[in-house]
Amino acid sequence: MSEASTPAKSTFSVTIDNISIEVAPGTTVLEAARQIGGDVTPPAMCFYSKLEGSGGKCRTCLVEIAAGSAKDPRPMPKLQASCRTSVMDGMVVKNCTSDKVQEARAGVVEMLLINHPLDCPICDQAGECHLQDLGYEHGKEGTRYEFERRTFEKEDIGPYIQLHMTRCILCYRCTYVADQLTNCRSHGILERGDHAEISTYISKAIDNDFSGNMIDVCPVGALTDKTFRFKNRVWFTKPVLAHRDCPTCCGEVTLWNRGDDVLRVTARKDEWGEVANSNKDNKPGWICNSCRFDKKEMKDWVIDGPMHVNRHSVISQGHKVNQVIPTETFTKVMNGRSPKLLLDIHSISDVNKD
Numbered sequence: 001m002s003e004a005s006t007p008a009k010s011t012f013s014v015t016i017d018n019i020s021i022e023v024a025p026g027t028t029v030l031e032a033a034r035q036i037g038g039d040v041t042p043p044a045m046c047f048y049s050k051l052e053g054s055g056g057k058c059r060t061c062l063v064e065i066a067a068g069s070a071k072d073p074r075p076m077p078k079l080q081a082s083c084r085t086s087v088m089d090g091m092v093v094k095n096c097t098s099d100k101v102q103e104a105r106a107g108v109v110e111m112l113l114i115n116h117p118l119d120c121p122i123c124d125q126a127g128e129c130h131l132q133d134l135g136y137e138h139g140k141e142g143t144r145y146e147f148e149r150r151t152f153e154k155e156d157i158g159p160y161i162q163l164h165m166t167r168c169i170l171c172y173r174c175t176y177v178a179d180q181l182t183n184c185r186s187h188g189i190l191e192r193g194d195h196a197e198i199s200t201y202i203s204k205a206i207d208n209d210f211s212g213n214m215i216d217v218c219p220v221g222a223l224t225d226k227t228f229r230f231k232n233r234v235w236f237t238k239p240v241l242a243h244r245d246c247p248t249c250c251g252e253v254t255l256w257n258r259g260d261d262v263l264r265v266t267a268r269k270d271e272w273g274e275v276a277n278s279n280k281d282n283k284p285g286w287i288c289n290s291c292r293f294d295k296k297e298m299k300d301w302v303i304d305g306p307m308h309v310n311r312h313s314v315i316s317q318g319h320k321v322n323q324v325i326p327t328e329t330f331t332k333v334m335n336g337r338s339p340k341l342l343l344d345i346h347s348i349s350d351v352n353k354d
Contacts, residue, residue, distance in 0.1 A: 009025070010024070012089040012090075013089055014087045017094060019036050023087055028082065028083055028086055028087065029080070029086075029093055030047060030061055030083040032087050033095065039096050042095055043105075043133075043134055043137075045112075045131065045169060046058040046219075047083035048176070048274055051177065053176060054171075054173060055083035056084045059081060060112075060134060062101060062104050063080060063094065065093055066093065067091060067092035068088060073092075109135055110144075112169050113131075115149050115166070115194075116131065117167060124221055124225070124230070125218075125221030126234075127233060127234040127314045128315065129220055152164075152197060156226075159207065160226050160227060161206065161224070161225070165198060165222065167220050167222040169220055169222075173214075173217040174187075174217060174218060174223060175198070176217075178206070181286060182210055209248060210288060210289065212288075215266075216266055225264055227296075228256075228263060231264075232258055234315050235317050237315075238257045239257075239306070239309065240305065241255075241304040241305055242254070243302055244295065244301050244302060246290070250278040250283075250287065251287070252268055252279060253287055253291055253292075253301075254268050262295075262298060263296075267285055267286060267287045
């Protein structure tokens with residue numbers, strides 16, 4: 001049989017950190033690693049699977065390609081961005097097992113933190129910030145940067161969103177959201193190099209129905225919800241899943257409650273911190289501004305149950321699901337005798353009498 005008539009393979013075999021998996025052709029290394037899960041998955045600050053064109057900007061997902069494919073097993077000379085590198089049959093990838101990757105990732109984190117302020121104690125994103133997690137895992141104690149950091153004034157880019165450009169890492173996610181979810185994008189990247197910034201054109205406010213989703217996709221605290229600013233810490237809240245019949249969006253959200261008060265409303269997230277697919281049509285569950293900012297009472301929602309919180313997240317403290325209270329075994333051990341009969345000494349010692 002000639003080579004031209006050989007049928008194309010339906011799946012490619014790729015090995016990542018000594019774990020093999022079969023994936024469809026066209027799958028990126030990052031997506032293949034996410035199918036394996038765990039520590040094998042590289043971090044990603046700019047890639048967003050629901051946004052077309054995202055990825056390739058932060059360089060935190062760099063991996064080492066030890067073998068390009070079964071036909072050409074030569075290693076790639078440089079580290080590759082896993083979110084932009086497609087899988088080939090027989091490819092061998094190193095992530096956690098590569099010293100080059102760990103060193104490069106530490107360098108990328110150091111670069112991201114050159115201008116990013118360490119204001120986590122006053123940042124609303126604290127506790128759910130991807131850069132916080134990345135800095136904890138790969139950051140260093142100090143910095144070699146000796147020059148003045150760039151700073152920007154806070155800017156209101158709509159009635160509900162405030163931009164802290166000083167915290168921005170230029171992942172471009174928010175511009176993709178505005179470009180792909182709305183009819184008109186009124187903000188983007190201005191200037192170049194270290195002067196680049198996200199801003200509205202001629203200070204034009206963003207007032208479309210899905211602008212609030214820019215807050216959800218921001219991996220740091222650059223875009224904050226003005227209705228939630230400085231109201232609470234996420235680890236003091238109780239996140240629950242809820243839904244409502246909304247004519248504009250899917251209406252499936254996460255309510256962040258403190259007692260009976262709904263402090264904020266966000267879209268539901270998956271294990272990678274991305275907007276989860278809707279249960280209705282299995283499409284990305286983006287929510288409208290009416291659900292996010294206007295419906296802040298429990299009576300507006302139907303509660304589906306508590307949100308699953310990763311046990312490694314700071315939000316999990318005090319957030320107990322399916323808690324089992326231990327049963328009292330004293331009576332069973334003492335053949336039915338109550339501990340009160342054994343330990344009630346007050347009637348003899350007259351301790352409680354005047």
